[in-house]
Amino acid sequence: MQLTRFTDYSIRVLVYLAQHPDEWVTIRQISDDYAISRNHLMKVASFLGNHGYLRSQRGPGGGIRLKTEPADIILADVIVDAEGDMTLLECMDGAVTDINSPQSRLRGVLTNAVQAFVDVLGSHTLEDLLSPRPAISEPIRKASVAR
Numbered sequence: 001m002q003l004t005r006f007t008d009y010s011i012r013v014l015v016y017l018a019q020h021p022d023e024w025v026t027i028r029q030i031s032d033d034y035a036i037s038r039n040h041l042m043k044v045a046s047f048l049g050n051h052g053y054l055r056s057q058r059g060p061g062g063g064i065r066l067k068t069e070p071a072d073i074i075l076a077d078v079i080v081d082a083e084g085d086m087t088l089l090e091c092m093d094g095a096v097t098d099i100n101s102p103q104s105r106l107r108g109v110l111t112n113a114v115q116a117f118v119d120v121l122g123s124h125t126l127e128d129l130l131s132p133r134p135a136i137s138e139p140i141r142k143a144s145v146a147r
Helices: 005-019 027-034 038-050 075-083 102-122 126-130
Strands: 054-057 063-066
Touching (some): 005 027, 005 038, 005 063, 005 126, 027 038, 027 063, 038 054, 038 063, 075 102, 075 126
Antiparallel strands (some): 054 063
16 A cells, blocks of 8 residues: 555645644745645645634735644544545455355455554554654565565
C-alpha cells in the first residue's frame, strides 16, 4: 500500500505549520522549503482548511496556520480524509456475494489489514511526529517469498 502524493503533502504542510506555531506561514515558504509546487500546495491548503485542520488569513502578514494543537490532530483522520476510499482491491467493494469464495475471504483479510493500519495511525497525533523521541517502532521488513 502506498499513500498518494496529496496525502504526503498534506502531512508535510501540517508538520511545517506545527513547527512554526506562532507565525502565519505562506504557501511560498512551504514551497521553497520542501521544493513542492505552489499549485499543489494551494490545493492541499484548501483541502486542509475545508477539513478544519488549518485557518487562513489574507493580505499582508497573512498566511496559514494550524487551527488546533498538534496533539489534537490524529494522523488517521488526516490520512483517511486525504485518501478517501481505502479499498485495496475491487474485491473489497462488496460485489462478491459467496461468503465461502476465496475472493470473499481475501476481502476479509484486506479489510482487516486496512483497519489495522488505520488503528495504528489512530493512536498517533501530529505532535508525535514532532517530538525528539526515538522512532515510534521498527520499520516493517518485507515478507520473504518462498520459491
